[in-house]
Amino acid sequence: EAQVTQNPRYLITVTGKKLTVTCSQNMNHEYMSWYRQDPGLGLRQIYYSMNVEVTDKGDVPEGYKVSRKEKRNFPLILESPSPNQTSLYFCASSSTGAGTYEQYFGPGTRLTVT
Amino acid sequence: GENVEQHPSTLSVQEGDSAVIKCTYSDSASNYFPWYKQELGKRPQLIIDIRSNVGEKKDQRIAVTLNKTAKHFSLHITETQPEDSAVYFCAATDRGDGNKLVFGAGTILRVKS
Numbered sequence: 065e066a067q068v069t070q071n072p073r074y075l076i077t078v079t080g081k082k083l084t085v086t087c088s089q090n091m092n093h094e095y096m097s098w099y100r101q102d103p104g105l106g107l108r109q110i111y112y113s114m115n116v117e118v119t120d121k122g123d124v125p126e127g128y129k130v131s132r133k134e135k136r137n138f139p140l141i142l143e144s145p146s147p148n149q150t151s152l153y154f155c156a157s158s159s160t161g162a163g164t165y166e167q168y169f170g171p172g173t174r175l176t177v178t
Numbered sequence: 179g180e181n182v183e184q185h186p187s188t189l190s191v192q193e194g195d196s197a198v199i200k201c202t203y204s205d206s207a208s209n210y211f212p213w214y215k216q217e218l219g220k221r222p223q224l225i226i227d228i229r230s231n232v233g234e235k236k237d238q239r240i241a242v243t244l245n246k247t248a249k250h251f252s253l254h255i256t257e258t259q260p261e262d263s264a265v266y267f268c269a270a271t272d273r274g275d276g277n278k279l280v281f282g283a284g285t286i287l288r289v290k291s
Contacts, residue, residue, distance in 0.1 A: 095277075106184075106267055106281040107222065114277060122278065123179070154221060161276025164210065169221040 066091045068170035070155050076176045077145055085140045085173050087155030095158040096138040097122070097167070098130065100151040107154065113138055114161070145177040180205040180272040184282030191258050193291045201268035201282050202250040208270040211244060211251050212279070216265045225266075226253070258289045 068089045077083055089096065097112040099122075109122030113132040127149055129141040138157075142149060152174050156167040181204040191197045203211075212227035228235045228242045228251065235242050239258075244251040251270075255262055265284045272278035 099281075104187075104283055106182075106283040107269075108281070109278060112277055120277065123280070164276040166212070166224040166227070167279070169223070171221055 066168070068155055068157050068168050070153075070170035070173050072173060073171060074174050076178065078178055079146055080144050083142050083145060083175075085142075085153060085155075085175070087138045087140065087170055088136050089138075089155075089157040089168070090136065091157060091159075091168065092135065093157035093159050093168075094135070095161055095167075096132065097156045097158075098128070098138070098140050099154045099156065100124065101154060101172075102151050110140070110153075145175075147177050149175065150177050151175060180208060180270055180278075180280040182268060182270050182280050182282045184268050184285055186285060187283065188286045188288070190288045190290060193258060193260060193289055195258055197253075197255045197258050197262070197287055197289075199253045199266055199268070199285045199287070200250060201252070201270075202248075203270040203280075204249065205270070205273055206246075206249065207273050210271045210276070210279075211242070212269050213242060213253050214267045214269065214281075216267065216284075218264070222267060255287075258287075260289050260291050263287055263289045 098110040099107040111130040113119045155170040158167045184201045209230040214222040215225045216222040241254040268282040269279045
């Protein structure tokens with residue numbers, strides 16, 4: 065089954081404790097992206113990747129890191145989480161760019177930073 | 179960069195009525211305009227999209243119209259059903275860049291039966 069998976073689905077952590085949210089897709093998509101969803105703000109892009117070893121900033125990259133060492137995986141790293149990073153996070157993938165074809169979203173990761 | 183505004187933020191309609199959600203964008207270079215539907219507790223899913231060389235696109239009960247001159251596009255849902263209740267997001271490309279998509283804040287649609 066073609067899908068995008070994220071882990072963990074739920075995470076409660078404390079300020080400053082490094083964490084990684086994994087994202088994997090099995091559709092051989094070149095493009096992958098991370099979004100955060102906050103009430104009243106819609107989906108805001110954090111980082112995206114056009115292909116292996118190619119990443120770029122979205123609209124809200126501060127406090128986040130990403131890497132794309134393999135085509136199927138695109139982990140999101142929070143080196144020192146803060147309460148303002150409490151949010152619902154979605155990973156997405158597309159055969160080409162986000163502005164070209166349909167993006168397939170993962171199930172979401174709800175992160176709470178206390 | 180691109181700015182996308184979406185209205186209304188909430189919309190309640192009676193089952194069988196039509197619903198219209200409107201979005202405006204700021205970047206005249208934007209060339210791709212998708213609409214995503216997000217049911218409660220679920221992930222966003224594409225329901226329809228339109229490109230800048232097309233003025234209207236229809237898929238069964240759903241249609242999207244684009245006015246490039248005015249820089250706005252709209253989602254039209256006819257004969258609404260309870261299962262249409264969800265949050266709907268519009269989006270537009272940033273600077274015609276296929277890499278970045280800017281989303282509106284979303285519209286909560288409630289269809290009352």
